[in-house]
Amino acid sequence: MWEGMVRCSSMPNIWLAMMFYFIPILLLFGMALEVYNQNRQEEINKIAASFMFVTIILYMGTFARHLNMPTSAKSIALGLTYLIGFILICLVMHFCLRLTGRFKALSRKHVMLICYGSLVPDLLVFMPSSWLSVYEADGIQVYEISNDVFQLLMIGNCLYSIVICMIVTIMGFRYTKHVELQIKRKQFRTIMLGCLVSYAWSFPFIMNDRSFLLLEELDFSDLGILSTLWIALFLRYAMMKYNFIPTIPYNDQILYELSPLSILIVNQQGIIKDLNPQTALLLEYPPSELMFRPIGQFLISDHTVITRTGSRKEVKVERQYMESRGEILQYMVITDVSKGREAEDKVKYLASHDSLTGLSNRFYFQKQVEAYIHQVDGGKAVIFVLDIDKCKQISLTESNVLGDRLLQYAAKSLKSVSPSEALISRLGENEFALIVPDMEDRASIDSLANRIMNTFKETFVYEGNPINITVSMGICLTPEHGEHADELLQYAEMAMYEARRQGNNHFVIFKPSLRREEQAHYCMNLSVRKGLEEGEFSLHYQPQLELGTSRIIGVEALIRWIRPGIGLLAAEDFIPMAEESGNMMDIDYWVLDTACRQLQSWMQEGLDGILMSIHLSPRQLSNAEFPEKVSETIRRTGILPGQLCLEIKEHRGIYQNEEVVGICHAIQSLGVKLSIDDFRTGYSSLPFLKRIAVHSVKIDRSFVKDMLHSAHDEAIVHTMIDVSHSLGKRVIAEGVEAFEQWEKLSEFGCDEIQGYFLSKPLEANDFLRFMAQKTTVI
Template sequence: MRIVNEQAEVVFDSTGMAVQINGTVQDITERKLIEEGLRTRERQQAAISELGMHALEDPDINTLLNEAVSITALALGVEYCEILELLPDGKALLLKAGVGWKTGSVGCVTVGAGNDSQAGYTLHSDKPVIVGDIRTETRFSAPSLLLDHSVVSGMSVVIKSKDYSYGVLSIHSTMRRTFTRDDANFLQSVAIMISDAIERKKLSSRINHIASYDTLTDLPNRILFMDRVSMTLSRAKRQKEQIAVLYLNLDRFKVINDSMGNETGDRLLISASERLVNCVREGDTVSRMGGDEFAIMLGGITSASDVAKVSQKVIEAVSKPFVLDDREMHITASIGISMYPQDDEEMEGLIKKARAAMLQAKEHGRNNDRFYNTEMETSSYEMMMMENDLRKALDRRELLLHYQPQVDITTGRITGVEALVRWRHPDRGMVSPAEFIPMAEETGLIIPIGEWVLHTALAQNKAWQEDGLAPIKMSVNFSSVQFRQKDPVGLVANALRKTGLKPEYMGLEITESVIMKGADVVIKKFHELKGLGIHICMDDFGTGYSSLSYLKRFPIDILKIDQSFARNVTTDTNDASIVTATIAMAHGLGITTIAEGVETKEQLEFFRSHKCEVVQGYLFSKPLPAEDVTKLLREGGRFEIKDL
């Protein structure tokens, strides 16, 4: 069939009578085909853009799949479109989303995943599979799903990620259609967008799980435990019920961990956690609070004797020998118990008092339990003394800063350092930050300590520059407590002004817990900090409870991959997948990535191969005093990457 354009002109004589008709007939088939092709491409590009906008809204997968089939069918002008999900057994595909199909088909109909069906054939093909007429197709047979809907033509592409195939995206028409290369490219683009969205959802789900569950034992972590206690308390208050919190410490665990190594210690914690879970009812919660400390919440308690029975059951279970590598190991448990409403009516108070009772159990011989009573101190005498000493540490100039280099993974050049506070106690020696930083945050001492760290670190960086050394960025940690103070933006601005350091040479490392609060006032503070000209870094990414959508809402320059991922990235495929996806996601958002805790050449090579820009860890340098960093910078400020 050809398309023509006809034009005619009538010729009249002197009397006005028509005597002749002059006309032309022009074949405009090619022009019309080009115009139609342009309209089709515009329609398809608009569809891709619309689907992309839906994906950015971070909907649930089912919603996105339904949007995808609707948009695809409309863009290609077909009656039917479906997404088939490959089932776990790999033998069949389930109709996951579709348009045009009979009511009740979606979520129920399956087709074989073998080469004898169009979907199965597509699943094992790297190219789009185009069917001109299903009735004469010889590569595979037509399934009843298509024949029952009078389908004639169609096209299918596989939906796959780097590591696996999710399923098949197909379109069908009841008319004989000739699908073009542009149509195939469009369908593949939709499949890629679906695959990317599924991968983002899997990563987000994994990160959210990590945020709520302990990565070693897979027990609920402190955040989730506190949330569950709060919810159970609300119900208990309405229904006049009692609940109990048991706070547990594993006696002698540190001895075993220090003597046998972290790997053995980790396995012991896993075994102990399994025993704890077996001691409670299904509706109760067992949580790892950190280190060798656990907590248990018991709901619907009728009496203190019920709680005591559970506590003794736990003590007996933990005291039984653990056998690891044919070697018996013995630990015991000290347990503190608090109850609602007798001891406290709020979540924080119940946990605090249960822990205080646990300390009393340890002081009274261990391997026993103690119910909280009002005579117990809220913390041990030693902790009180440490708090008093910490209050005086600044005035006594016992605090100091060490600096750990951050290294360009390509050139080996030191691009910056992270300032890390240390406490040189006159009697205890060097006190671990893990001991005094949580105490500082709990007591509010982190405010003056944090201000001292900020001014000292920026002044040191300015001093290096005035000494003629190559400018580098100084990264300073900023806790959630500091961020919640009255004017954190003014604090940073004042430090920059007093030290004279240009803002581009400062980075502020802020944890996910701050970012996840996400209130308008928090977002406003972030933009004000960014307005100073400094770099904003999300610290310890993956250890909190962040959603990927938060990265789009905050002016983040740097994403710092937590060392817990770096530690296992070459041995744990889950950690490797999360890190790979995180780096790719960060690059897609224009965010620089830093991997901390890099200690081996294998880890370095992994991050280098995945184009992480900056690394930090003991492979290059431990945190150093200022004078040692000065020496490094004077000697060129560079590590020989190729020699590692």
């Protein structure tokens, strides 16, 4: 049985008792209105205000128990007091649940069930029963709960409320820690402190029933009820103190905490009162170390802050003064512009420099050359332009990574031999330039040119594979050859092209006659395109003989240019120029289409079983659309895929280029044969043969030419034939020009031969006549 006692108030002291209860009531009423009016739209403010209003009813009920009234009325007042106490507990649960966004996904029905479901058993207080009774004994009112079940019900209700509050508080605190909502953590700590103070206050009074000082109408237990006032005071402090701007919604406070901008609140003395997490990140301090410190320790000016590490950051500061609860506060928004400045500098750098090599680009180089010419009146300077031979071909057929490493190596080599005052630039894909001021004598020019040439003679090693590099270089002088950057670069490039035509590792100093030669080359490039459009190109076909049967089983298509006014030009006379001018792809597709149409024409004339071999350029071999082009040509011309053989010219590292290997597989999937042209022992053919099932290999004509006079070349040819046969490949020897070569190759077991001893390349009609007379020819 639980029992309690209350003294009845006499009239002289009733006003004193009223003051004891009604002063807290007035305080609670004022705090409730303040919290509610702070943000009427927020649920958390409504719950906090409701807690304070319900606490007022608790005080009024407790006061009513001290008045002289019928016993039955006192029972009702006591029951209301218990019920109000349980409602307060429910409001505390609701407040803890909504303090953070941790449980915002819960529906309103579930929230009401969790927080207010425990009120259902509490209504038993008002049921007619003998569980609760009030009576007087010696002038003292005694109230007791005599039913053990009802006592257990109340204890269980309290325990349930405590557990729920603990769970939602702990989970909510972890949530706020996770999303770094600093304000909510402060609110949590303040409310928890209020609960501790409340418990510490109420415990000694509730456990003692002695009267309070001279006011016998009040018990120690009455003083214990002031614990709810302590909770209300801390709750009000948490709600009013830890809000960014009291008039903005709660969602905006979250934006304040999660804003990518640094936001501080500073008082009139320059002391930091609050800050968001982004400010701590900007200044590289924990938030706790920034609070209540002078802003001047970190903000040097409106454009600079200093961090914990001592580094300075460029910032932009915006200020707004606002009054909050009678205090003028300065709201500062700090934007870190240092990263933007770094990005701007990077953009400027990339606009004037090559990202791969770090050298200046063509635009910056021309600008600096022009500035140098105009700054130094009559100043002399030398411009060098050099090109890495076949660098583009290496990138296309072997590896883009290898091409990039080669360009970086070239840039490093140029820096190592160039004078410190020289400006070095990468003009294009594999073209470099440098300008050296105050250099005028030819001996110095030749010396620097030779140093550059010699540094590129050193073998470049990539992944253990040595690669020999050759360069072609052109040189021009200012003011001797010109006084404008565009003009000087054009002349230097003309000289570079002339050096390339003279052979590898040459340099040429510009002379006026080169302009006429360059004009001729330009006209040649135009003529190539015009020749394609007007049908000036033709294919000649060189027969291929099978040694075992002495039958003509195939031909190689070779392009010729019948240039008006000049005559017949072989491929080597115009193909290098076509590759430089970008016309090679058009020529490649023309050859493929013409050869396939000619093969179909021969088939219609009864010439079957001829294998058409066509040479593939590196550009075709790196073009992902090329297999589809081959397929479309085969369908359109109606030839059998097995009658077409595409020859791949051997290159170092070709077997490592996955793109090239994929294109080869795609071509073979059409039924088209592949062959390796110019087969040599020191390159990549053997690894390539392991990855690609080629139909045949061609022995380079240089070995066939000298094998009758060189035991070394004879052994090489014999070895290549044996190795190829061991791998299941047919062998074709090209460049056969003598009967003795025929005999020796037949002795070695060569499968096919091709060369002038058998026949020169023939026009299509001449090849038909050759085939008609082949028995006589053989």
